[in-house]
Amino acid sequence: MKRNRLVLATALCFLLPNFVGFLAFTLFPVLFSLGAAFTNWNLMKTVSFQWVGFGNFLKLFGDPDFWLYFINTMYLMIGMPVAIAASLFLAIILSQRLRGMVAYRTLLYLPSFTSGVALLILWKALYNPNFGPINVVIESVLQWMHLGHIEPPTWLSSTKNLLALGAEHVEIVTKQFGLGARDAIIIMGIWTAAGGANMLLYLAGISNIPPELYEAASIDGAGRWAQFRHVTWPQLAPTTFFIVIMSVIGGLQGGFEQARVMTLGGPAGTTTTLSYYIYTKAFEEFQIGYASAVAWVLFIIVFAITLINWRFGSRYVNE
Numbered sequence: 001m002k003r004n005r006l007v008l009a010t011a012l013c014f015l016l017p018n019f020v021g022f023l024a025f026t027l028f029p030v031l032f033s034l035g036a037a038f039t040n041w042n043l044m045k046t047v048s049f050q051w052v053g054f055g056n057f058l059k060l061f062g063d064p065d066f067w068l069y070f071i072n073t074m075y076l077m078i079g080m081p082v083a084i085a086a087s088l089f090l091a092i093i094l095s096q097r098l099r100g101m102v103a104y105r106t107l108l109y110l111p112s113f114t115s116g117v118a119l120l121i122l123w124k125a126l127y128n129p130n131f132g133p134i135n136v137v138i139e140s141v142l143q144w145m146h147l148g149h150i151e152p153p154t155w156l157s158s159t160k161n162l163l164a165l166g167a168e169h170v171e172i173v174t175k176q177f178g179l180g181a182r183d184a185i186i187i188m189g190i191w192t193a194a195g196g197a198n199m200l201l202y203l204a205g206i207s208n209i210p211p212e213l214y215e216a217a218s219i220d221g222a223g224r225w226a227q228f229r230h231v232t233w234p235q236l237a238p239t240t241f242f243i244v245i246m247s248v249i250g251g252l253q254g255g256f257e258q259a260r261v262m263t264l265g266g267p268a269g270t271t272t273t274l275s276y277y278i279y280t281k282a283f284e285e286f287q288i289g290y291a292s293a294v295a296w297v298l299f300i301i302v303f304a305i306t307l308i309n310w311r312f313g314s315r316y317v318n319e
Contacts, residue, residue: 036292043286056293065269065277066294067170072182073273075163077251079186084243086194091202092232105203108195120261123188127155153179156263159270167268181271185258198243205239206232245309252302274298 040052060066094105111119126132129152138152153160159167160178167176213231222230255273259265265272265280272280274294282291 033292033295036289037296039289041287041289041292043288052289056290057297059290060293060297064169066274068168068269069272069274069277071165071170072270073252073255073275075161075165075182076185076189076255076271076273077248079190080247080251083190083193084198084240084247086190087196087198087243088202088236088240090195090199091206092228094199095203095206109200111192112196116257117261119192120257124156124262127184129154129157153184155179155184156181157267159268161270167270181263181267185255185262185271188258198247201239201243202236205236209235245306248305248309249302252298252305 037056038051038053040047040050040055042049090108094101094108126134129135132155134155135152142150142152158178158180160176160180161182162177162179164172164174164177166173209232213235214227217227217231253275255271256275256279259271259273259276260279263271265276275298278291278294278298281287281294
């Protein structure tokens, strides 16, 4: 009995630093922000501190900026299915037993070790409308195809987008159709995510598929596409389910680094997401109470969508 207590006490001593860190840097800030969401706390002290109940939440739902930035957040997630499909495609190619495949895997995953800020600065230079390599290539292709003088996109300085969404209001504006800052961030996200962690997860999932299934499918006369459709894809359902869940959560919470480093939320707020909106309200306008309310609404949105994905997505995993 004494030995068991000694083992328990030793284990608790090892766990104590992590537990204290969780209390101090996770649980306490979360509960503190929940309390702040029901106040008018303003660091500028332009108003006296007081409890406002659900006032911040009522103000939030009537705030046109909140809905505009929510639309921005959802728009930037459009490229998510393409990125997941690209990761799966690369994983299938890299799962082949060919010479030098380990080197190819390393090269594709290597950019994932790069600092996020450094990578964003690089992409900002690539998108430069005057001397960026992307526009240089586009202009060269247009000249080679003899399509006349067509102005390439101005990318991060343009409010245009493929859904013709208005810049400052939630509306459809025909003249807004084109390629702009939102689409630049989507393209960048697809490119950087294709060879990242999702590709490794798919590689691990493919390596765990029993080879007997492919042998049986081959004996039955199944070709490459049939094997993928009836063997690979069903066996990867749990992996895909996990990737979709994590991608949706990351997409709803993301957009801060891109906005902060590349566009400062512009032009005209078109790249401001809910996460960057929380930052500007809290640390630029010092409206801590209102920013906390936005953060908790974002948490509820993420939690609700995750529950929906879990409710309907897990059905296909278990079939």
